[in-house]
Each structure stands twice: as structure tokens, then as C-alpha cells.
Amino acid sequence: MTAILQLARASVTIGATPILTEIDATFDPGRITVILGPNGAGKSTLLSLLVGLRAPDRGAAMLGDRPIAGIPAIERGRRIGYLPQSAELHWDLEVRDLVALGRTPRRGRFGALSPADDAAIDRALAETDTERFAHRRAGSLSGGERARVLLARVLAGEPDWILADEPLASLDPAHRIEVLTALQNVAASGTGVVLVLHDLTLAHWVADDVLLLDRGRVVAAGSNDILTEPGLIERVYGIAVDRIDRAGQPPLIVPVPRLHRDGAGG
Numbered sequence: 001m002t003a004i005l006q007l008a009r010a011s012v013t014i015g016a017t018p019i020l021t022e023i024d025a026t027f028d029p030g031r032i033t034v035i036l037g038p039n040g041a042g043k044s045t046l047l048s049l050l051v052g053l054r055a056p057d058r059g060a061a062m063l064g065d066r067p068i069a070g071i072p073a074i075e076r077g078r079r080i081g082y083l084p085q086s087a088e089l090h091w092d093l094e095v096r097d098l099v100a101l102g103r104t105p106r107r108g109r110f111g112a113l114s115p116a117d118d119a120a121i122d123r124a125l126a127e128t129d130t131e132r133f134a135h136r137r138a139g140s141l142s143g144g145e146r147a148r149v150l151l152a153r154v155l156a157g158e159p160d161w162i163l164a165d166e167p168l169a170s171l172d173p174a175h176r177i178e179v180l181t182a183l184q185n186v187a188a189s190g191t192g193v194v195l196v197l198h199d200l201t202l203a204h205w206v207a208d209d210v211l212l213l214d215r216g217r218v219v220a221a222g223s224n225d226i227l228t229e230p231g232l233i234e235r236v237y238g239i240a241v242d243r244i245d246r247a248g249q250p251p252l253i254v255p256v257p258r259l260h261r262d263g264a265g266g
């Protein structure tokens with residue numbers, strides 16, 4: 001059974017600046033947790049704790065009963081797949097070979113791909129709609145195509161956990177929905193999914209659980225109902241938000257520009 005990811009009073013300080021303060025949060029396998037919050041709120045730093053790239057200065061970040069940063073890198077790589085914000089390509093590989101790298105923690109670096117490796121790679125390419133690029137050089141792809149290929153690499157590893165930092169940032173609207181649907185499917189198969197998102201409507205649609213951060217602290221945690229709580233998003237982001245309910249459909253949660261007093265807009 002997949003162990004839970006957990007932060008217990010986890011704090012991070014850089015220099016004299018508190019970046020995260022006493023974060024308590026539990027992430028459950030088989031669910032999608034969406035982390036939201038303004039720029040600089042600490043979302044990426046929180047993910048770096050869950051991936052084990054850093055350990056909290058105080059408190060704990062645990063996978064089951066083990067501190068995440070203490071788990072050997074290969075095992076961590078097998079259990080926790082991570083898609084960083086604006087991930088870069090380090091080698092101009094053929095796309096299928098790049099996606100195959102996602103299998104490395106499972107199979108070691110050398111040797112032929114097994115039928116199970118090939119099947120996982122093909123599934124990941126299909127789920128991200130990148131099959132038709134399989135034999136292109138990764139360096140020749142557009143930004144959104146590249147982002148989907150990098151997600152395919154994570155999916156191909158079939159980790160217990162997938163943590164992705166703004167995975168929709170460069171995707172067109174159709175591929176945003178397609179990628180979230182793929183992540184819903186992997187969550188339905190028992191994988192734990194943690195996503196940093198900025199789009200409130202898509203966050204509400206896809207989230208089983210929501211964690212809202214502001215200035216390094218959790219300001220709200222719970223179901224996606226948090227996002228329709230009157231005043232909360234307005235307070236945290238300092239914007240006006242329209243909530244549009246639609247029968248039988250997820251609500252639209254739309255930031256709206258405030259009009260200047262003279263009505264000139266902006």
C-alpha cells in the first residue's frame with residue numbers, strides 16, 4: 001500500500017526570512033491535492049520538501065514513517081515523480097528516449113527496455129498526446145509540446161506519487177483539460193497527485209483536496225469548497241472574483257479586473 005506524504009509543523013527559513021512556517025498537511029494516495037496561493041507564497045518550496053530536495057529546518061516531512069530527504073535517491077525517484085516549474089531539457093534526445101529516462105529509477109541506466117518499460121512509455125506518450133512526436137528531437141518541440149513530454153517522462157516512471165509544479169503553465173486550453181484528465185486517471189489507479197495550479201476554475205474541478213498558502217502559511221485546507229467560500233480568495237489574492245454556478249457542472253471561478261472609480265477599466 002502506498003504510504004502517505006505528510007508535513008508536520010514543517011518550517012523553512014532562508015537567511016533570516018521565514019519561507020514556510022509550521023506547515024501541517026497530509027497528502028493521501030489516490031487523491032489529487034491542489035496547492036494554491038499567490039506568487040511567492042511558498043508553494044514550490046513546499047513541493048521541494050515533499051520531493052526530498054530539501055529537509056525542513058524545523059518539523060518533519062515524511063513518506064510513511066521515513067523522513068523524505070533521508071530516503072536514498074534511487075528509491076525516492078522510484079516512489080516520487082517530480083515535474084519542476086519550467087523544467088528544462090538537458091539533452092536534445094529523441095522524445096521517446098527522453099520519456100524512457102523516466103523508467104531509470106526502476107530499471108537502472110543500462111540494458112534493453114523490457115516489454116513493461118515499453119508499455120509504460122507508450123501509455124505515457126498516449127496520455128499526454130505526444131505519440132506523434134515520439135521520433136522528433138525534444139529540442140525541436142514547442143514550449144507546450146515540451147511540457148507534455150516532460151510530464152510523460154514522469155508518468156512513464158509509474159511512481160507512487162506525482163508532484164507537479166504548475167504543469168499547465170504553457171498548455172493550451174484543450175491540453176490543460178487533457179493533462180488534468182490524465183492525472184485524474186492516474187489518481188484513480190491509486191497514485192497520489194499533488195499539483196501547484198493558478199487557475200481557480202480548473203483547480204476546483206480537479207481537486208479532491210485543496211491547500212491554500214499565503215506568505216508561507218496554510219490559510220485554508222480542505223475540500224475544493226474552499227475556493228467558493230465568499231471572501232477567502234479575494235482576501236488572499238487581493239482581487240475581485242466572480243463565481244458562476246452551473247447546474248451539474250463545476251463552477252467557474254474567475255478573477256475579474258476592478259474598474260477604476262472613473263469607470264475607465266484596467
Ligand SMILES: Nc1ncnc2c1ncn2[C@@H]1O[C@H](COP(=O)(O)OP(=O)(O)OP(=O)(O)O)[C@@H](O)[C@H]1O
Pocket residue numbers: 014017019037038039040041042043044045046085
Ligand atoms: N534561495 C532563496 N533565497 C531567498 N529567498 C528565496 C529563496 N528561494 C525562495 N525564496 C523566496 O521564498 C518565497 C517562496 O518561494 P516559492 O518559489 O516557494 O514561491 P511560490 O509560491 O512557488 O511562487 P510562484 O507562484 O511565484 O512560483 C519567495 O518569496 C522567494 O523569493
